[in-house]
Amino acid sequence: MSRIAFLARHPRRSITALATLVAAGAVVVGSGAVFSTQTANPSNTFASGILSQTNSNTGSAILTASNLVPGASHAVHGTVDIKNSGTVGGVFTLAETIAADKDSADGVTGGADRTSNKLSQALHLQIEDCGAWSGSPAVAPDCSSTTSIYDGAFDSVGSSHALSTYGSGEQRRYKFTVYLPDGGTPGSPGATSVGGSGDNALSGAFTSATFTWNAVTN
Secondary structure (H helix, E strand, C coil): CCCCHHHHHHHHHHHHHHHHHHHHHHHHHHHCCCCCCCCCCCCCCCCCCCCCCEEEECCCCCCCCCCCCCCCCCCCEEEEEECCCCCCEEEEEEEEEEEEEEECCCCCCCCCCCCCCCHHHCCEEEEEEEEEEEECCCCCCCCCCCCCEEEEEEEHCCEEEEEEEEEEEEEEEEEEEEECCCCCCCCCCCCCCCCCCHHHCCCCEEEEEEEEEEEECC
C-alpha cells in the first residue's frame, strides 16, 4: 500500500503528520530570534564660555597733567576700574605704548618730536591695586590699602605686565600716580627754563601713552 493511500485511509494520522511538519518549519524560520534591549542619552550639548571686560575709563585717559614741575609733591593721581564681565576666569595683564615724545610751547600740548630729554623717560609712574569691589550692591575700594603693581620709569611698564587672575564678575580698582622727579638745580639758567641741564633739560616737554588691558583664559 502506498504512503498516500495509507494516509487517506487514516486521516487523524495525516493531521498529526502535517502539524509536525508545520512545527518543524516554524523552528527553522524562527531560529534567529534573540532577546534585545536599548537605552539612550539624548541632548548632550556644549557651549563655549565668554571672556569679556569692562573699563570704567574706556576711550578716555586714566589721568592727565599739564604744566608739571619737578618734585614728588606735585604728583597727579587717577583711578580706573577693570571688570571681568564674562562667564569664565581670565588672566589679566597691562601693556603700555608710548604714543608721543615732543616739545611743548604751552605746557599742555605737543609740538615737534624730541630726540633727547624725553619726558616719558624722566617721569616716574606708580601703579597700585586697590583691591576688588565687594558687597551687594558692590562698593569700590577706597585705596587706603594697596598692593604695588609697578613702581618705576614711566616708559618701562612693558607689553605684558602681570596683574592677577580675575574670576567671572570680579572687578578691581587701580590707582595711577605720576610725577616728575627732581633732577637737580639747573646748571645754566637763562631767560627761559627751556633747555640747559638738570631740571631745565625737561622744561617744555610733552609725552603721551596708551595703557591697554589684556585678558586670556587660564
